[in-house]
Amino acid sequence: MSLTRWELLLSFCKKGCKSGLLAGVLWGLLFLFFTSPLIWEAEAYEETGNHHHIQETLHSRAHGEGRFDLIGNIKQQIVPTVLGCTLLGGAFGIIISLFLGLGFSFGFFTRNFFESPIRSATLTGLISFLIFHGIPSVSNPPELPGVIGSEESFTSRQYWWIQSIVCSIMGVLIYLIISSKESGRIVKVFGLLLGIFIALLPFLSGTGAEAVNSVVPPELRSRFVYYSLTINFIFWLCLTIQFFLRLAKDKTIDSYQILNEEIVIQ
Template identity: 30%
Template sequence: MLKRIAQTAGFAGLLAALLLTLLQSLWVTPLILEAETYESAEPVAEHSHAPGAVAHEHHHDADAWAPEDGAQRILFTGLSNLVVAVGFALMLAGLYSLRAPGRIWQGLLWGLAGFATFSLAPAIGLPPELPGTAAAELLLRQYWWVGTAATTAAGLALLAFGGQWWLRLLGLLLLPLPHMVGAPQPEVHESLVPTALSQHFIVTSLLVNALFWAALGLISAWLFGRGQRVS
């Protein structure tokens, strides 16, 4: 079983990471590069849009290392995607060992549940951000993201596998809980990039993540089922 989980996670993570890197290179990276032109055009900008609001400054460290555009950037993006994809694939394969999908298409449902848990639900309060966008304190956002993912996962699990009505009701109540608490927000909402570009980036990022999770779910379900038949 451990060997099947490792093989499923390794191959599914690799294929899904390649797809994610390709989609990001075609759709997401151009938007980031465009946003960086706005950011670099105004290296230090102070904004105050409300009386008494605390001014925010955008600082840009010229000595900070970043991968060069082109092959180097794609390589480092692909490596980070591989680590993340294999980790998520390990999670799915581990869940399959407890409740294996009977059909390959059921892997799509697992993948979409992963997308809802780790991408869609957190994006409701903390949407994907382009460079040059003001944000709340990083630690607070990380706490809220983890809490939202955990609550969404528990809610979806109770809705899908809760044997009694009150368990499913509890799952339904858990889903909006982190959004009722609210995600941490900056004191002043500001961005150096146009609103249309930010909205385009949010939609594109969510679409890319949805395709990634759909592929990861389908591939992992197929590989896990294939390993089960071989054994």
């Protein structure tokens, strides 16, 4: 049985989509129970702007008497939050599977890369996290409601986020292109340094100004950044581990051979 390159990509995409959807469910639940309460608490700070008043609000919330009822908010937001994260997870799964599928079919990734699923999944998950969340958060960390000036700088921060992702992806691609062939160690090191330089180009043009004036306590903002980044990393790790284990389970990756422009399953 023979598969064309497009059929190979379709097989990768199916595995990536399934892995992304399942990882997205976990992603949404973690966001709902860990970061959403921090957002609701920050919104309460934003509306009141008074520490004493906020304590009364949180106390009434805990007893189910306040406007911001924790249990009620969770019940109200569970469907849109989990559904949105699930769909986004499926999209991310397709993107990462396309990247790996194209890289494998064009010879940028060898079969040896897929022989250690846990190691390769951890590396892929870490790089994906850094591209989409880690590196952009250096300049634009996740923000809670109540930060003064955040709405005015939203457009510039989004532009910098997109610019950072594009440069990071280009850096990875350039490294793969330079180091994929039978190149020496010096060439591979040069490709790595060049890729890192390209990924960091947005920082050379300046980072977006972070709004620091906020009615929200710094401790709450720090917890939100920590929880958000940790949950995002867990999502990527869950997605990539599932994907590589699916590839290892059917064992077809071990039988792929590139012959002209076809992939032949022996």
